[in-house]
Each structure stands twice: as structure tokens, then as C-alpha cells.
Amino acid sequence: MKKVFSRPRSLKKVPFHYCPGCGHSIVHRLLAEVIDEMGLREIVIGVPPAGCAVLAYFYLDIDMGESPHGRGTALATGLKRVLPDRLVFTYQGDGDIAAIGTAESIHTANRGENITALFINNACYGMTGGQMAPTTLLGQHTTTSPGGRERLRDGYPIRLSEMLALTDGSAYIERTAVNSPGNIRKTKKAIAKAFKVQLDKLGFSLVEILSPCPINWRMSSYEACQWIEKEIVKYYPLGVIKDVTKRVKEC
Amino acid sequence: MLIKTIFSGFGGQGVLSMGYIFAYAAMVDGKNTTYLPSYGAEVRGGTANCTVAISDEEIASPVASSPEFVVVMNNPSLFRFQNVVHSGGIMFLNSSMIEARPIRGDIELFEIPANDIAKGLGNEKVVNMVMLGFFIKKTGLVSRDGVEKALGDAFSLKGKAIVTLNKKAFMEGHTFD
Amino acid sequence: MRGNHIVAEAAIRAGCRFYFGYPITPQNEIPEYMAEALSKLKDGVFVQAESELAAINMVIGGSMAGARVMTSSSSPGISLKQEGISYLSALELPAVIVNMCRGGPGLGNIAPAQSDYFQATRGGGHGDYRTIVLAPSSCQELAKLTMEAFDLADIYRTPVIIFADGMLGQMMEPVEFPENTNPKSSPPKDWTLTGAKGRPGRAIRSLILDPVLEEEHNWKLMRKYERIQKKEVRYETFLLEDAKMVVVAFGTAARIARGAVKRVREQGLKVGLFRPVTLWPFPGTVLGELGKKVKLFFVFEMNMGQMVEDVRIALGGDGDIHFYGRPGGIVPTPLEVSRIISSQYLQKRL
Structure with missing residues (x-):
């Protein structure tokens, strides 16, 4: 019988520990598929964050070096500078890349560091129990914004991807989501594109992935996917934010 | 024999390079030497000083308790360092810039109008080398060959003209009486 | 240089x-x-x-x-x-x-x-x-x-x-x-991240959630x-053979202390210097043995007294320890330190 679906080589035969309905397992699988399809397994080095995905090396059968909270892009800089012919990516949550690691993110992008950041945006701190994140929407209830995020007290949700697109060193930045089959396919394409940009040595690439966190959002998995579609996307629109390869073609 | 010297003045008088050339020359002569500069923002416009120790033996402390020699290029340096000179030690004083004189009777004083001499050479910046020439003539601590080599190495990047000018300034101080 | x-x-x-x-x-x-x-x-x-x-x-x-x-x-x-x-x-x-x-x-x-x-x-x-x-x-x-x-x-x-x-x-x-x-x-580095070429993926990590395993890691x-x-313990001694008093100092302070020791030697005081080169591992064992022979220790640091605690531990109650410190970026002269050393030495009538 013809085999139409199987486990990617780069994904270990281990059940995910993630909560039901969580987007991490989907992104892990997409990542493993892209690594396999592009034949990158033997040259790829990943940098997992402090956050829900800290245990990514339990699932991905690739080289990975754990980073202190927020410092992923700096650590990846060290790896890439020593081994410029390897493919280096970070896997970071919103708190990691857009709060504690903001300085590192901006300066890594601005240096045009030839690495890829996968930025999982679930609008809260998942691992620590659903506290307010820099990306938490106005009015959104979290354990540290119990009455909903309030702009006078908590400020606004940050659009890190747009900020990084302003740096001259960033080459490719796209925002996607993993809340529907169509968006999942787009996410996979975006990851592959970001890796291609790195292999072509064009500079910093990033894919921001809106990802459901139904447990901390106090929703069912279905409702969480719907909420991304109806609410989050309004503030964080999907699509390509920056792509220097297009610009090159136009010229 | 361990000899310690403090060179002092305000930033821009070339106090640090004076000490550096001296220490470098001592090294060329095969002596043990340490060069300890003041550093940071204070050396720009503020008072700068450096301590040079030279010895035939290993030097224990690069910090001077009571230096045998003190070179003072401006008034504040005179007041700051006149009390630390070792009894029987020598002070070298830039008389172009300093009106006051040390109040101590147990130290020897040598004066030179270093700025005026440097002006005579057409470049007041070399005031430090004038003073260094004078200092080395009077103390005989390092050889002239050592200083020539030190000047050549230290200013090599700045071009031949600068090296020549500095050597000339050094000789002016060296022959001053 | x-x-x-x-x-x-x-x-x-x-x-x-x-x-x-x-x-x-x-x-x-x-x-x-x-x-x-x-x-x-x-x-x-x-x-x-x-x-x-x-x-x-x-x-x-x-x-x-x-x-x-x-x-x-x-x-x-x-x-x-x-x-x-x-x-x-x-x-x-x-x-x-x-x-x-x-x-x-x-x-x-x-x-x-x-x-x-x-x-x-x-x-x-x-x-x-x-x-x-x-x-x-x-x-x-x-x-x-x-x-x-x-x-x-x-x-x-x-x-x-x-x-x-x-x-x-x-x-x-x-x-x-x-x-x-x-x-x-140096041993070959067989643990580095280079891409999993012909081998399973490798993780360099410090998150060990199981306390039993974390304890084992510790x-x-x-x-x-x-x-x-x-x-790897390293230290240097200076004029310790006949010393009745030992100055303990490291780094720049040891340099000044060495000058001070030379000065007090000229006055005929039997003082030596012990300089830890490795601050960790601290040469405590050697210092402890020294404490069996010498009764007076003088610790000099350019701080308010930090290494002196390691000296105290090393001596384990043997000998008297006097501490002299200048914090805040002050670099004392050998003369200043030598005066304190000799006054301590003379007070103890060694």
C-alpha cells in the first residue's frame, strides 16, 4: 500500500507534552517537515527558549542549544559566527523575544545576523500559567491583568515584527497563524522561505506564528482558533511584512 | 637600585607619553620597568600623571610611596606632589607654567622654561620632550640610544617629521643649562 | 605592553x-x-x-x-x-x-x-x-x-x-x-553543536525538571x-622561610604588599608574603599548614575584607588575623601598608 503520511525523520517518536489544542506541536511538526524536505537535518542547529517550547529537543532530532530567557538571538549569533555554513534558528515565545529579549532581537535583526527566528505569539505567558505578555490584546483577561489589559496601566500590545522590519538588517519577515489548515500550510511555506533566505545569506529572517493557547485563554480548542481569526488577526494582521527578495526582483 | 618617578601635569601636556618614552627607553636599556598611568576621562583636561619605576631587579610595587623624582608641568601638580618626593629627591619644574616654588628645603630643584623652548621650535606640543630631555640629562637614568629607539617606535605611525621634531625637542632639553 | x-x-x-x-x-x-x-x-x-x-x-x-x-x-x-x-x-x-x-x-x-x-x-x-x-x-x-x-x-x-x-x-x-x-x-570536543551529521540530534541544556536528576547533575x-x-591550586610565596608574620594578598594588592614587605624587612622585621594565584580553588590547605608554624597573619585587600574570610576558614582558628583594606578605588602606597604591617608586628612583640 502506498504510504501517504509518516513521521518526519527529524521528529522523534515521542508524544508531545503540550496542552490539548496548543499550537507548538503543529509548529514542531512543520519545522521537522521543512528540515527534512530541504535536507537540512545535518547542518541545522536550533536554539530553544525558556518557555513552553524549552523542551523542543525532546521532540526534534536535531542539534539544539538551550538559551537563557530572551537571549536566543544573541546565543544564535555566537553559533552562527563560529559556524557560518550551518543553518541556525531560534524558537521563541512572545515573552522571550518581545519582552525580556527585546534588545537582543532588535540588535540581532539590525546587525543583519544571518539567522532565522521563529516567533510563537500566543498573546500570553503560557509556561508560567497565563500571565500578561507584551502581546496580550487590550481587554484580554490574564492572571496578571484580571480585569483585562488596560492601556493606561499596561500599555499596548507590541508589534515586534513590524519594528524589526524597520531595521535595515532584516531580510524577510512574515506573520502567519496555525489556526486553520490553510494557515498551517502558509506557515510551513513561510518557514521554508525564511530558511531559504538564510541559506542565501540575505540577512535576518523571522516568522511570527499566531498560535492558540486554549488552556490559558480559558477556551475550547475550536474557540481558540476562532478567536485568533476574529480578534488577534485584527491587531496582528497576517501576511508578509518585509521581503527583500521581492525588492531585488523589482529592481 | 630602584628609582621611581612621577610625571604630572594637565591633560594635553603629553605627560603620559613622557613617562611612556622614559619607560620604553629603560626597557631598551635592559632594565626592569613598570609604567602606571592615570586613566579614563580624568586625563582629558584634568590632571594626568604616571608613575615609572626602573630597577636592575624585579620591581615589587609599581605604585610609588615616595618617588625619588617628580616632574611637574603645571601649578596643581606642584602642590599635589611636592610633599611626596623622597627627602633628598629632585623636582623637575616647568618654569614657563609654574610661578610657585616648592616650600621644602630637603629636595633639590631643577627648572626649565619648557613651553618657551617648545615655542621656539615652532610647536608647543613637544613641551613634554623638552622636559624629558632635561630630566634624562640631569638623572642619567637611561641612555640616549634608548630614548632614540623609544621615540622612533612610539611615533613611527605619525610619520618621520613628527619623530624628527620630537627628537629635536628632546635634544633641546638635553642641552639646556 | x-x-x-x-x-x-x-x-x-x-x-x-x-x-x-x-x-x-x-x-x-x-x-x-x-x-x-x-x-x-x-x-x-x-x-x-x-x-x-x-x-x-x-x-x-x-x-x-x-x-x-x-x-x-x-x-x-x-x-x-x-x-x-x-x-x-x-x-x-x-x-x-x-x-x-x-x-x-x-x-x-x-x-x-x-x-x-x-x-x-x-x-x-x-x-x-x-x-x-x-x-x-x-x-x-x-x-x-x-x-x-x-x-x-x-x-x-x-x-x-x-x-x-x-x-x-x-x-x-x-x-x-x-x-x-x-x-x-585539551580533550577533544565531542559534545559540540555542529549539525547532526550521521548521528542523532544532540542537546546542550540546563533545564532538568526532575529533582533527582538535577541533584545528580549538581x-x-x-x-x-x-x-x-x-x-589546580596555585600560589606564590616570598620570604616565608623565617617569617614570623605572613602577609596574604592577591593581584595588585600583592604587588603593593610585596613592596611593603621589602620595606619592613629592611627594618629587620621577619615578614613574608603569601599570594594566592588561584582565588578559586583557594590555596587554603597550604595556608592552613602555614598557620601551624606562623602565629600572625596580615590580610591586605583593595576592598572591605572579602578574601580574609577564606583565610579565616583556611587557618581554622590558628593564629591571629589582622585585616587592612582600602576600597573604593584607592590604591595605597607600599609605605602606607608597611606602616600598618610594622605596627602590628611590633605590637605583638614577635
Whole structure:
């Protein structure tokens, strides 16, 4: 019988520990598929964050070096500078890349560091129990914004991807989501594109992935996917934010 | 024999390079030497000083308790360092810039109008080398060959003209009486 | 050569091709030298990071990739690096970190001090770990110990701290660089991240959620630290044979103390000097044996009394200990120290 679906080589035969309905397992699988399809397994080095995905090396059968909270892009800089012919990516949550690691993110992008950041945006701190994140929407209830995020007290949700697109060193930045089959396919394409940009040595690439966190959002998995579609996307629109390869073609 | 010297003045008088050339020359002569500069923002416009120790033996402390020699290029340096000179030690004083004189009777004083001499050479910046020439003539601590080599190495990047000018300034101080 | 330049040159001679740093006085000549020298080497990389935090994490990444890596800073910057130093220790990654210590706490000043002794020797960051701490006291030793630091880091897979101060960084002395270190003495790096070519994926990680396993990891580190304590203790003695009083000092303070000891010897006082070269592992055993023979100890530090605690532990109640400290960036003269030494000596009627 013809085999139409199987486990990617780069994904270990281990059940995910993630909560039901969580987007991490989907992104892990997409990542493993892209690594396999592009034949990158033997040259790829990943940098997992402090956050829900800290245990990514339990699932991905690739080289990975754990980073202190927020410092992923700096650590990846060290790896890439020593081994410029390897493919280096970070896997970071919103708190990691857009709060504690903001300085590192901006300066890594601005240096045009030839690495890829996968930025999982679930609008809260998942691992620590659903506290307010820099990306938490106005009015959104979290354990540290119990009455909903309030702009006078908590400020606004940050659009890190747009900020990084302003740096001259960033080459490719796209925002996607993993809340529907169509968006999942787009996410996979975006990851592959970001890796291609790195292999072509064009500079910093990033894919921001809106990802459901139904447990901390106090929703069912279905409702969480719907909420991304109806609410989050309004503030964080999907699509390509920056792509220097297009610009090159136009010229 | 361990000899310690403090060179002092305000930033821009070339106090640090004076000490550096001296220490470098001592090294060329095969002596043990340490060069300890003041550093940071204070050396720009503020008072700068450096301590040079030279010895035939290993030097224990690069910090001077009571230096045998003190070179003072401006008034504040005179007041700051006149009390630390070792009894029987020598002070070298830039008389172009300093009106006051040390109040101590147990130290020897040598004066030179270093700025005026440097002006005579057409470049007041070399005031430090004038003073260094004078200092080395009077103390005989390092050889002239050592200083020539030190000047050549230290200013090599700045071009031949600068090296020549500095050597000339050094000789002016060296022959001053 | 200037102390800071010596550190940089020694690192390059020891095979370091990757430097990540952030400017801070009084160590700026290290990144400046590295920027210039590494740009001339085909395989050299210099990155001026956006902060000390970023720099130490670049060091982590570079070390994971198997390179000899270095960063340098001064007290406030070293505080920021502590996060990374804890990780380096937990992840068992070799790296060399230079601290040209200055007056503190807080922003303090830029003058020479030894006030980061506790921070350097007690781990400094969170968690149960130690770092090898080397305390040079001359330009020649800056060269020697910097080169050795890379070997020690590789052999034990642990961060090594060069603990000097602004004075050593700024002063100049003639220096001869030792022969290049023998990389063969370092074990092969079979743990690095290079891409999983023909092997399963490898993870370098410090998150160990199971307390039983985390305890085992701590024991593993502890056994390594015990090996280091057995094999790597270094110290220097000066005029100890007939000494009735021993001055204990390290780094720049030891240099001043040496001058002070020479002075009091001229007065006929039988005083010697004990200088720890490794601050961790501290040469406590040797000092303890000395405490069986000598009854008076004089500890001099450019801080308010930090190493003196290690001396106290080492002596275990033997002998009298007198402490003299000048914090805040004050560099006392040998004369000043010698006066305190002789007054103590004479009071005890030795």
C-alpha cells in the first residue's frame, strides 16, 4: 500500500507534552517537515527558549542549544559566527523575544545576523500559567491583568515584527497563524522561505506564528482558533511584512 | 637600585607619553620597568600623571610611596606632589607654567622654561620632550640610544617629521643649562 | 605592553578567534585590540554586542559551536554577565571571562579595586557552582594566565575568570609571551553543536525538571570542582622561610604588599608574603599548614575584607588575623601598608 503520511525523520517518536489544542506541536511538526524536505537535518542547529517550547529537543532530532530567557538571538549569533555554513534558528515565545529579549532581537535583526527566528505569539505567558505578555490584546483577561489589559496601566500590545522590519538588517519577515489548515500550510511555506533566505545569506529572517493557547485563554480548542481569526488577526494582521527578495526582483 | 618617578601635569601636556618614552627607553636599556598611568576621562583636561619605576631587579610595587623624582608641568601638580618626593629627591619644574616654588628645603630643584623652548621650535606640543630631555640629562637614568629607539617606535605611525621634531625637542632639553 | 593589550594578544596566541564584548572603562583596550587584531585574521570574528548580556550569550553560542571564545568587562558589566556565567557552568561550556575590576558598588568609579572577590569566587550568579578564578599580579602573569585560562576552560569544560583590576589593565611592563599552549592537552570536543551529521540530534541544556536528576547533575559538577581543587591550586610565596608574620594578598594588592614587605624587612622585621594565584580553588590547605608554624597573619585587600574570610576558614582558628583594606578605588602606597604591617608586628612583640 502506498504510504501517504509518516513521521518526519527529524521528529522523534515521542508524544508531545503540550496542552490539548496548543499550537507548538503543529509548529514542531512543520519545522521537522521543512528540515527534512530541504535536507537540512545535518547542518541545522536550533536554539530553544525558556518557555513552553524549552523542551523542543525532546521532540526534534536535531542539534539544539538551550538559551537563557530572551537571549536566543544573541546565543544564535555566537553559533552562527563560529559556524557560518550551518543553518541556525531560534524558537521563541512572545515573552522571550518581545519582552525580556527585546534588545537582543532588535540588535540581532539590525546587525543583519544571518539567522532565522521563529516567533510563537500566543498573546500570553503560557509556561508560567497565563500571565500578561507584551502581546496580550487590550481587554484580554490574564492572571496578571484580571480585569483585562488596560492601556493606561499596561500599555499596548507590541508589534515586534513590524519594528524589526524597520531595521535595515532584516531580510524577510512574515506573520502567519496555525489556526486553520490553510494557515498551517502558509506557515510551513513561510518557514521554508525564511530558511531559504538564510541559506542565501540575505540577512535576518523571522516568522511570527499566531498560535492558540486554549488552556490559558480559558477556551475550547475550536474557540481558540476562532478567536485568533476574529480578534488577534485584527491587531496582528497576517501576511508578509518585509521581503527583500521581492525588492531585488523589482529592481 | 630602584628609582621611581612621577610625571604630572594637565591633560594635553603629553605627560603620559613622557613617562611612556622614559619607560620604553629603560626597557631598551635592559632594565626592569613598570609604567602606571592615570586613566579614563580624568586625563582629558584634568590632571594626568604616571608613575615609572626602573630597577636592575624585579620591581615589587609599581605604585610609588615616595618617588625619588617628580616632574611637574603645571601649578596643581606642584602642590599635589611636592610633599611626596623622597627627602633628598629632585623636582623637575616647568618654569614657563609654574610661578610657585616648592616650600621644602630637603629636595633639590631643577627648572626649565619648557613651553618657551617648545615655542621656539615652532610647536608647543613637544613641551613634554623638552622636559624629558632635561630630566634624562640631569638623572642619567637611561641612555640616549634608548630614548632614540623609544621615540622612533612610539611615533613611527605619525610619520618621520613628527619623530624628527620630537627628537629635536628632546635634544633641546638635553642641552639646556 | 599595556595590561589590557597583553590579555587580548595572549588570547589570540592561545587560539581564541571569537571575541564578544561591550565597552566599559577600564578595559576598553581589550575590545579595541581584539577588533583590530581579529579583523586581520582570516578566521577572526569580533562582535560589539548591544549589552554585556548579549555578549555573554554570544559567548555561550560560540562555545556550544566548539570555539575558544572570550569576553571581557569591568565590575558593573560583569554583574550583567552573571546570568550567562551561571548557564556556562550548568551547561559545562568552556569560556574565558576577564574582569578588570573597578570601584563599586553600583556605578562606583573607574579606579582599581578588588571588590568583586566574592562575586568571582562564590559563583556570582544563581545556582550551586564555582568558576576557576585566576588573579595575575603582573603584566607577565596576565600573558601567562590568560593563555592557561583557555586550556583550563577546555580541560574542565567550565568558565574561567581572569580577575584583575584597572591598574593591571592600564599599566605597562615588558612582557614575553609563553610558547603557544598545547591544544593537545585539551580533550577533544565531542559534545559540540555542529549539525547532526550521521548521528542523532544532540542537546546542550540546563533545564532538568526532575529533582533527582538535577541533584545528580549538581553532584557531577561538584566532583569536577573537587578535581579542580586537587589539581589546580596555585600560589606564590616570598620570604616565608623565617617569617614570623605572613602577609596574604592577591593581584595588585600583592604587588603593593610585596613592596611593603621589602620595606619592613629592611627594618629587620621577619615578614613574608603569601599570594594566592588561584582565588578559586583557594590555596587554603597550604595556608592552613602555614598557620601551624606562623602565629600572625596580615590580610591586605583593595576592598572591605572579602578574601580574609577564606583565610579565616583556611587557618581554622590558628593564629591571629589582622585585616587592612582600602576600597573604593584607592590604591595605597607600599609605605602606607608597611606602616600598618610594622605596627602590628611590633605590637605583638614577635
